[in-house]
Each structure stands twice: as structure tokens, then as C-alpha cells.
Amino acid sequence: MVEILEFERPRKRLFLALLALSLCVVAGIVYAVWHVSYLGLSEISRYLPLILGGLLAAVFLFTGLGLVGIVGAILGVPYLSVFQRKTYALINLLFPIAIMLGKVFGFNRRKIERSFIAVSNQIIHQQHLKVPADRLLVVTPHCLQLASCPHKITRDPMGNCQRCGRCDIGALVALAEEMGFHFFVVTGGTLARQTVKKIRPQAVLAIACERDLTSGIQDVYPLPAVGVLNLRPNGPCYNTHVDIAAVRREIEAILLDEEKD
Ligand code: SF4
Numbered sequence: 636m637v638e639i640l641e642f643e644r645p646r647k648r649l650f651l652a653l654l655a656l657s658l659c660v661v662a663g664i665v666y667a668v669w670h671v672s673y674l675g676l677s678e679i680s681r682y683l684p685l686i687l688g689g690l691l692a693a694v695f696l697f698t699g700l701g702l703v704g705i706v707g708a709i710l711g712v713p714y715l716s717v718f719q720r721k722t723y724a725l726i727n728l729l730f731p732i733a734i735m736l737g738k739v740f741g742f743n744r745r746k747i748e749r750s751f752i753a754v755s756n757q758i759i760h761q762q763h764l765k766v767p768a769d770r771l772l773v774v775t776p777h778c779l780q781l782a783s784c785p786h787k788i789t790r791d792p793m794g795n796c797q798r799c800g801r802c803d804i805g806a807l808v809a810l811a812e813e814m815g816f817h818f819f820v821v822t823g824g825t826l827a828r829q830t831v832k833k834i835r836p837q838a839v840l841a842i843a844c845e846r847d848l849t850s851g852i853q854d855v856y857p858l859p860a861v862g863v864l865n866l867r868p869n870g871p872c873y874n875t876h877v878d879i880a881a882v883r884r885e886i887e888a889i890l891l892d893e894e895k896d
Pocket of ligand 1: 780781784785786788795796797798799800801802803804805806
């Protein structure tokens with residue numbers, strides 16, 4: 636099946652709406668459990684249902700404020716660091732429910748993941764993250780390399796890619812040379828995690844499909860990871876491409892201008 640990525644702008648509000656709905660569903664379930672156990676708890680102590688109810692309400696309030704914090708972060712409103720730290724914990728917790736609810740409302744998983752990536756990128760940009768080039772790691776999947784290319788570019792694309800121009804790896808190698816960031820081609824999540832461990836970057840820019848970016852961004856947290864979607868004119872995982880101008884824009888947005896500093 637030929638798969639071409641649509642260039643429609645991902646709607647951040649889709650993911651945020653599903654996240655809010657997920658929170659309401661969780662709150663409803665927790666309330667139902669509390670209600671059912673009310674009588675049993677009050678037999679132990681008449682204060683117990685109140686104490687438990689108060690605790691659950693406090694957790695719900697904190698989580699709700701976290702969600703408000705995410706919306707604030709997207710709009711550029713500064714929010715408390717305690718909520719910043721919990722942002723992805725909250726997202727990780729509610730993400731499977733958001734996907735399920737999305738399916739109920741007829742949104743496919745990929746569209747929701749695209750919306751999540753847009754939300755995550757926006758949060759990072761609003762934090763005005765700036766890192767030196769040698770602390771930025773750019774990783775891309777192996778499928779970006781031309782399938783018939785004989786050169787082994789995983790682990791050492793800078794040394795082994797001949798920059799023949801037949802796939803986008805050459806352009807990324809040239810960009811890495813020009814800008815000075817670390818660039819690696821990885822064959823899967825394990826190698827990606829090993830590379831992050833080895834390089835110890837301050838930020839990551841990952842090029843991949845919706846599924847891999849979503850899990851990767853959540854995996855490396857609290858390390859900030861910007862995601863750029865790959866293009867798949869030949870179907871998934873085969874001779875994929877990336878918009879090099881978009882990659883350059885994203886990198887320029889997070890690179891520290893060393894001449895100024
Ligand atoms: S640009 Fe590099 S990786 Fe791509 S086909 Fe040419 S030599 Fe192979």
C-alpha cells in the first residue's frame with residue numbers, strides 16, 4: 636500500500652481534548668469505586684470515606700491543574716515547575732485511555748499520535764530550550780537510507796555515507812557537519828536508547844513515524860525530545876524521506892547561538 640503523509644497541520648486540540656476526556660473518565664471510575672466502597676469504609680470508621688474522598692479529590696485537582704499547565708505551556712504561559720516535571724508522567728498515564736476514547740470517536744491512532752507530537756514539540760519550544768551543538772543528538776531510523784545502498788551507516792553515518800544524494804542521509808550528514816550536532820542512524824528503540832546513554836545529550840531531535848516518535852519522546856523523558864515526522868511515499872519503513880528544511884528549522888530553534896553567548 637502506498638502511504639503518503641498528508642501535510643495537514645496536526646491539531647493540538649485533538650490530543651488535549653482526549654486527555655481532558657480521559658481525566659474525566661478516570662475521575663468517574665475512581666468516584667464509582669469510592670461510592671461502592673463507602674458503606675464498607677464507614678463501618679471501619681465514619682471518617683474513612685471522607686479522608687479517602689478528600690485524598691482522591693486532591694489527586695484529581697492536582698492532575699487537573701497539570702492538564703491546565705500543559706495548555707498554559709502551549710500558550711506560552713509560565714507554569715509551576717512541579718507541573719512541568721509531571722507533564723509526561725500525566726501524559727504517559729492517560730495516553731492509552733486517550734487512544735481508546737479517540738477510537739470510540741472515530742480518530743485513528745496515528746492522528747492522535749501526530750497531535751501528541753505537535754503538543755510535545757510546542758511545549759519544548761515554549762520553554763525556549765537552547766543547547767550547544769555538541770549536546771544535541773539527532774537520530775533517524777534506518778529506513779531513511781536507500782534500501783539498495785551498500786554502505787553500512789548505522790553507528791557511523793558521518794564516516795561511511797558517501798553523500799551520493801540518492802537518499803536524505805547524505806543531506807543530514809552534511810547538516811551535522813555544518814552545524815556540529817551528533818548524528819546517528821538507529822535500527823530500533825534499543826540502539827536509540829544506547830546512543831542516548833553514550834552521547835548524554837541535553838536534547839534530542841528524532842526523525843521517525845508517529846508510533847516511534849510517540850514512544851521515543853515518552854521513553855527519553857525528562858530529556859527534551861523534538862520530533863520530526865518522516866515521509867513515506869513508498870509505504871512504511873521503506874526508502875522513507877524527511878523534509879530537510881523542517882529538520883533545519885527545528886534544529887536552529889533549539890541550538891544555542893555560540894557566537895552570541
Ligand atoms: S546518501 Fe549515503 S546513505 Fe544515502 S544512498 Fe548515498 S551513500 Fe547511501
